[in-house]
Amino acid sequence: MALDTSIYAKTAKGRDEVASRGMGLNGRQRTVLILLDGRKPCGALASLMTAGQVADIVGQLLALDLIEPRAADGGPPAAQPERARETSRGEHDAHVARVKRYMVQTAQAHLGLLAAEVVGRIERTNDADQLRSVVGYWHMALRDAKDGRATACAHLEHVRAGLRDAGVPA
Structure with missing residues (x-):
């Protein structure tokens, strides 16, 4: 899914930030946070700033846990790494699957044709070990991409946190 068709919604933390202004977001970050409502795609922000700027800000807001991906139909959030305790093999597998989907989403959002x-x-x-071995390749691709350069480190930290939650040394 390209960033222009990606849909994001505010998390509880994001809604609190809109109300409190406690994190000191800059004007563009705050505007994007307010406009991401879980229904319209990021492409709707094209009249406000370039796609690269939107992608960078979306990456920043994701890293701050202020927004979360939504399914294309506006349904429940698409999976992404969450911070939770691992209590079973099923949860471990679910965490790894969420990390995997997050990596795919960010690659598609920032790498264009090179994402394939x-x-x-x-x-x-x-499994988690195989996925861990791909994280470096994914991260380097993001760092090398014009649209991913600014947010690559934040995305990497998000993936590492997701792997830690799955009980995988990151």
Whole structure:
């Protein structure tokens, strides 16, 4: 899914930030946070700023846990790494699957046509250890991409946190 068709909604923390202004977001960050309502795609923000700027800000807001991906139909949030305790093998697998989907989403959002190779490597992984071995490749691709450069480190920290939640040393 390209960023222009990606849909994001505010998390509880994001709604609190809109009300309190406690995190000191800059004007563009705050505008994007307010406009991401879980219904309209990021492409609707094209008249406000360039796609690269929107992508950078979306990455920043994701890293701050102020927004979360939504399904294309506006339904419940698309999976992404969450901070929770691991209590079972099923939860471990669910955490790894969420991390995997998050990596695919960010690759597709920031890498354009180059995402195919990165996404292929991610999708071919079968367990946490294999996924961990792909994280460096994914991160370097994001760092090398014009649209991903500014947010690559934040995305990496998000993935590492998700892997830690799954009980995988990141």
